[in-house]
Amino acid sequence: xxxxxxIAFIVAVWFLLVSSAVSAHHGTSGxxxxxxxxxxxxxxxxxxxxxxxxxxxxxxxxKGDVKDWVVELAAPTLMTRNGWTKDSLKPGDxxxxxxHPAKNGATTGLSGASTSILKxxxxxxxxxxx
Amino acid sequence: MPNCKLxxxxxxxxxxxxxxxxxxxxxxxxxxxxxxxxxxxxxxxDLSGPWAVVGxxxxxxxxxxxxxxxxxxxxxxxxxxxxxxxxxxxxxxxTFDAVNDPVQKYCDPPGITRLYGYPWQFAFIQSPGVVYVLxxxxxxxxxxxxxxxxxxxxxxxxxxxxxxxxxxxxxxxDTVGLNDKTWIDQVGHPHSDALHLIxxxxxxxxxxxxxxxxxxxPKAYTKPFTGKRVYKRSSSPMEVTLCSLSEMQSFDDEVMKxxxxxxxx
Numbered sequence: 339x340x341x342x343x344x345i346a347f348i349v350a351v352w353f354l355l356v357s358s359a360v361s362a363h364h365g366t367s368g369x370x371x372x373x374x375x376x377x378x379x380x381x382x383x384x385x386x387x388x389x390x391x392x393x394x395x396x397x398x399x400x401k402g403d404v405k406d407w408v409v410e411l412a413a414p415t416l417m418t419r420n421g422w423t424k425d426s427l428k429p430g431d432x433x434x435x436x437x438h439p440a441k442n443g444a445t446t447g448l449s450g451a452s453t454s455i456l457k458x459x460x461x462x463x464x465x466x467x468x
Numbered sequence: 469m470p471n472c473k474l475x476x477x478x479x480x481x482x483x484x485x486x487x488x489x490x491x492x493x494x495x496x497x498x499x500x501x502x503x504x505x506x507x508x509x510x511x512x513x514d515l516s517g518p519w520a521v522v523g524x525x526x527x528x529x530x531x532x533x534x535x536x537x538x539x540x541x542x543x544x545x546x547x548x549x550x551x552x553x554x555x556x557x558x559x560x561x562x563t564f565d566a567v568n569d570p571v572q573k574y575c576d577p578p579g580i581t582r583l584y585g586y587p588w589q590f591a592f593i594q595s596p597g598v599v600y601v602l603x604x605x606x607x608x609x610x611x612x613x614x615x616x617x618x619x620x621x622x623x624x625x626x627x628x629x630x631x632x633x634x635x636x637x638x639x640x641x642d643t644v645g646l647n648d649k650t651w652i653d654q655v656g657h658p659h660s661d662a663l664h665l666i667x668x669x670x671x672x673x674x675x676x677x678x679x680x681x682x683x684x685x686p687k688a689y690t691k692p693f694t695g696k697r698v699y700k701r702s703s704s705p706m707e708v709t710l711c712s713l714s715e716m717q718s719f720d721d722e723v724m725k726x727x728x729x730x731x732x733x
Contacts, residue, residue: 363586364572365557365654368564368727388715392722410723415604415707416587440727452587 363389363413369438369448374456377407377447381431381460386424388413391450393427395435409437411450420455421466427458434459513637515599515669518591518706519677519699526558526585526654528681528695535559535655547658547688554656561655565728569656570649572720575711577608577626579650580643580665581681588709589702592639599632599639607708612641619645624661626650641667652683660687675701 379397436456437447527535588604622645
């Protein structure tokens with residue numbers, strides 16, 4: 339039985355032409371935009387501020403160690419226009435989140451830009467994505 | 469004869485009164501009293517917006533809008549040296565490592581043409597003597613004067629000196645007096661303080677705005693070039709997204725650095 343806290347690595351070919359999406363103020367070169375993984379964990383903080391909203395998620399890896407993932411979303415104004423609010427995530431929420439992982443193996447990911455937001459499910463309910 | 473005298477007695481006062489009225493209307497005001505007269509145009513196109521960017525075109529090079537070959541924009545040796553020193557966040561040379569993008573590093577104003585490339589809206593407020601362009605990103609705005617020419621020796625500033633006119637359905641903005649501290653686009657193309665910009669802005673239909681920008685900068689580019697972008701009218705109200713250096717630095721520590729330094733095992 340799959341652990342509730344396990345990281346499910348879903349490798350998908352992501353035919354996302356980076357330049358066809360309007361990138362964040364700093365671009366996406368640090369992330370593997372052709373790979374999407376799924377994080378299962380608990381939100382520890384949700385920073386709704388510029389330049390990018392950041393959500394931190396405690397995720398247990400395959401060894402059972404808890405890793406602190408920092409997941410980047412778009413700026414608040416842009417997230418609002420995609421249906422999110424500052425209350426979309428709260429500490430303690432159980433979340434299943436898709437993200438493009440950092441190329442260097444750091445527990446950092448990109449889940450939202452101005453024209454795209456990967457799938458997030460919070461306590462079983464889906465947040466807006468595009 | 470008496471009729472002629474009567475006529476003169478009627479006409480002369482009228483002429484005297486009318487002359488004084490004419491004189492009052494034709495006296496040239498002192499420069500400090502100059503009013504902004506409405507431009508003599510039959511129709512002023514409604515450019516209000518707000519307008520949102522469509523798609524990713526990080527470069528103003530018309531032959532390479534996606535910035536895949538940014539070094540191929542014909543630059544002078546001066547500009548090429550500056551371009552090679554740039555570590556931009558977008559385009560073929562994009563990096564997270566030691567980015568020296570002045571906006572990201574210092575929260576410097578992005579500059580007029582670079583503002584067209586961010587995923588934030590802009591809008592126009594049109595009045596007879598001046599058009600104000602408002603930008604969500606970093607809360608910038610600039611006036612475009614419709615009733616004067618450029619100063620003979622304009623200051624070099626972040627937003628320059630802009631004058632404008634309507635040509636049919638097109639709003640033409642002429643800008644000089646820009647400092648050389650900004651990039652013209654997201655891939656790090658530089659410009660000098662000799663840059664002369666011509667923006668041609670036309671509302672193609674109710675929901676579409678076409679912006680054509682001509683860059684004339686003989687110190688930086690071997691010949692003028694013109695890029696074109698399209699924007700869509702947005703239903704979202706304008707908001708301000710400020711650039712805070714403390715927030716940028718915090719983000720740099722929390723995200724940018726962790727994605728450039730290999731994590732310890």
